[in-house]
Amino acid sequence: MSRLSNQAYHRSKFTDTMKRYLLTTGLLLSVFWLQANNLQISNVTQTGNNISFTLSWENSWNTTNNINPLYPNNWDAVWVFVKYQNQIDNLWKPAKLSSTAGDHSVTGGGATLQVDPVADSMGVFIRRSSPGAGNISSAAVTLRMGPRIGTGAFNFKVFGVEMVHAPQDTLQAGDGLVNGSLYFSPITITSARQSSGLITGELYSGSPAIPASFPMGFNAFYCMKYEATNEQWVDFLNTLTYDQQASRIDAAPNSAAGTNAYTASVTHEGIVEIVVPGLNNTQPAVFGCDLTDDNAFNTSNDGQNIPFVAVGKGDMLAYLDWAGLRPMTELEYEKACRGPRPRISTEYAWGSTNFAPRTRANLVNGGTATEASSATVVNGQVIAASGSPSHGPARNGIFATGSSGRESSGASFYGMMEMSGNLWELMVTAGSGGLTITANSNGDGSLSTNGNANVATWPDPLGTTGIATRGGSWWETTSNSVFTRIAYRHNVAVGVGRSYVYGIRGVRSAN
Ligand SMILES: [Ca+2]
Ligand SMILES: [Ca+2]
Ligand SMILES: [Ca+2]
Ligand SMILES: [Ca+2]
Incomplete structure (x- = not known):
C-alpha cells in the first residue's frame, strides 16, 4: 500500500x-x-x-x-x-x-x-x-x-x-446495472449536467426531471466521516426543551431515571436512557448512555462510540437542522463512495466486490472506545448479516487500523467510514418529495417548538416521501448483500417510523 x-x-x-x-x-x-x-x-x-x-x-x-x-x-x-x-x-x-x-x-x-x-x-x-x-x-x-x-x-x-x-469532480452515477428504478442509469455527472439539470427519464427509469439546484455530487461538499454516535445523539437531546425531547424519544421525558428512551426491540435501542427525569413541560430531561444497563451512566463501556440506532427520518432531519448541516442526496452518496473513479459493477463503498460480513460476535472490548474486531483481516470487511437482536452496529471505524487500506477498513474513496453496512444511510431521494433541496439549504441550528426540522426545502419530516436509504445495515442477511452495494436503491420512500437499522449522517456544501 x-x-x-x-x-x-x-x-x-x-x-x-x-x-x-x-x-x-x-x-x-x-x-x-x-x-x-x-x-x-x-x-x-x-x-x-x-x-x-x-x-x-x-x-x-x-x-x-x-x-x-x-x-x-x-x-x-x-x-x-x-x-x-x-x-x-x-x-x-x-x-x-x-x-x-x-x-x-x-x-x-x-x-x-x-x-x-x-x-x-x-x-x-x-x-x-x-x-x-x-x-x-x-x-x-x-x-x-x-x-x-x-x-x-x-x-x-x-x-x-x-x-x-469531497472536492469538485465528475461522478460516474450508477454501477452499470440497469433494472427499472433500482439503479441510476450509467451517466456521468459533469459540470454541464449539474448546471442544466437532468431531463425526465435520464437518471433512472421513470425519473422526474432533476433541477439544476439539486446537489448532484459534482460540486464540493463535506460529509460526516462517521454515522452519528450515541454520545452525539445524547448531546443533542440534552440541548432540547421538554416538548422537543418528547418528539425525539419514545418514552416520556419525565420517566424515571434508568428508563430506556426508546422502545427496545433490539439490545442497542436500549443504550440511550434517562439520567435525570424532566418535569412535565418545563424542565427537560438529562440523557446518557448505558449499554451495560446498570444505571451507571456514561462509564467506559456504555456504547458512547457506537452509532445511535433508534432513528427515524424526523430524527435524522432534526439532528442535521440543529447541527447546521443538511441531508445528502442520493447522488452525493454515490460521489462520497465512488469519488471520480470509474464505476465497478456491484461494488461496495470500498470500491470492490469483496464482501466479508462481520457481526458484534466478532468484537472484543465491546461498548468501549477500543471496541475492535477479532476476526481475520481481509478485504471487504463490513458489519452486516447479523439478524440477531442482541447484536447491533459496531463502533465507528471498527476495521480501521494503522496498517489498514481502503478495502480492509471499509473506507469510501474519500475516507468516509461505514458508507456500506453498519447502519443504513438516510438521504434525499432524487425523486418525489426530495427535489426541492438545494446546496446551501443548511439547518439554522434551531428546531420547531415540537422538535422537528423546519427547513423549507427539505423533505417533510412528517411526510411519506423524500427520504431514501442506501448501503445496508448490520441486520440484513448475507443473501441480501445487494443492499450493501453503493448503487442499489433499496427504499426511496422511507416512512416516519423509527428503526434499529437506520443511522444519521449529514453533509454541507463547501463554499
Ligand atoms: Ca437500557
Ligand atoms: Ca452503565
Ligand atoms: Ca452505513
Ligand atoms: Ca431549523
Whole structure:
C-alpha cells in the first residue's frame, strides 16, 4: 500500500464523537467527559464575542499533493458549532460565528491549521492548510461570535463533528446495472449536467426531471466521516426543551431515571436512557448512555462510540437542522463512495466486490472506545448479516487500523467510514418529495417548538416521501448483500417510523 493511501485511510482505534463542554461566562464550571475518544474540545472560555478552546483530533490528513488517481486529493476537518443559553429563557440557541476568516484564529496543534468560515455563520471548519498527516494535539482556537440574545452571564457548549472533504469532480452515477428504478442509469455527472439539470427519464427509469439546484455530487461538499454516535445523539437531546425531547424519544421525558428512551426491540435501542427525569413541560430531561444497563451512566463501556440506532427520518432531519448541516442526496452518496473513479459493477463503498460480513460476535472490548474486531483481516470487511437482536452496529471505524487500506477498513474513496453496512444511510431521494433541496439549504441550528426540522426545502419530516436509504445495515442477511452495494436503491420512500437499522449522517456544501 502506498504512503498516500496510508495517510488517507489511517485511522486510530479510537473513534470520533462530539464533545460538549459547559461553562459560564469566562469561567469553566464543569467539563463532561462522556468518553475518551479522539476528538476533544476543552478549556472553553469566553471574552466578549470571542470564544476560545483547545481542539485535538487524531489521524488528520491533507493529501492535496497526491498525484495517484487511485487516491483522493482531499482533507478531513472538524465542523465546529456553538450553542449558548441565556438566563432569561434558558433555551439553547445557536451562536453565529463570523463569516470573515480573519476574525478567527488557530495556532499550535502540531500542524499548520486554518479556520474556514461559512457564509451562513452556522459554524466553521478547522483543517490542515497543507499536505501532511497525523494527530492534531491541543490546537488553540479562538472564534468570533455574533451578537447573542439576552444580557448578563451566558452558558456555552462547543460541539465538533469530524467530516471529510469531497472536492469538485465528475461522478460516474450508477454501477452499470440497469433494472427499472433500482439503479441510476450509467451517466456521468459533469459540470454541464449539474448546471442544466437532468431531463425526465435520464437518471433512472421513470425519473422526474432533476433541477439544476439539486446537489448532484459534482460540486464540493463535506460529509460526516462517521454515522452519528450515541454520545452525539445524547448531546443533542440534552440541548432540547421538554416538548422537543418528547418528539425525539419514545418514552416520556419525565420517566424515571434508568428508563430506556426508546422502545427496545433490539439490545442497542436500549443504550440511550434517562439520567435525570424532566418535569412535565418545563424542565427537560438529562440523557446518557448505558449499554451495560446498570444505571451507571456514561462509564467506559456504555456504547458512547457506537452509532445511535433508534432513528427515524424526523430524527435524522432534526439532528442535521440543529447541527447546521443538511441531508445528502442520493447522488452525493454515490460521489462520497465512488469519488471520480470509474464505476465497478456491484461494488461496495470500498470500491470492490469483496464482501466479508462481520457481526458484534466478532468484537472484543465491546461498548468501549477500543471496541475492535477479532476476526481475520481481509478485504471487504463490513458489519452486516447479523439478524440477531442482541447484536447491533459496531463502533465507528471498527476495521480501521494503522496498517489498514481502503478495502480492509471499509473506507469510501474519500475516507468516509461505514458508507456500506453498519447502519443504513438516510438521504434525499432524487425523486418525489426530495427535489426541492438545494446546496446551501443548511439547518439554522434551531428546531420547531415540537422538535422537528423546519427547513423549507427539505423533505417533510412528517411526510411519506423524500427520504431514501442506501448501503445496508448490520441486520440484513448475507443473501441480501445487494443492499450493501453503493448503487442499489433499496427504499426511496422511507416512512416516519423509527428503526434499529437506520443511522444519521449529514453533509454541507463547501463554499
Ligand atoms: Ca437500557
Ligand atoms: Ca452503565
Ligand atoms: Ca452505513
Ligand atoms: Ca431549523
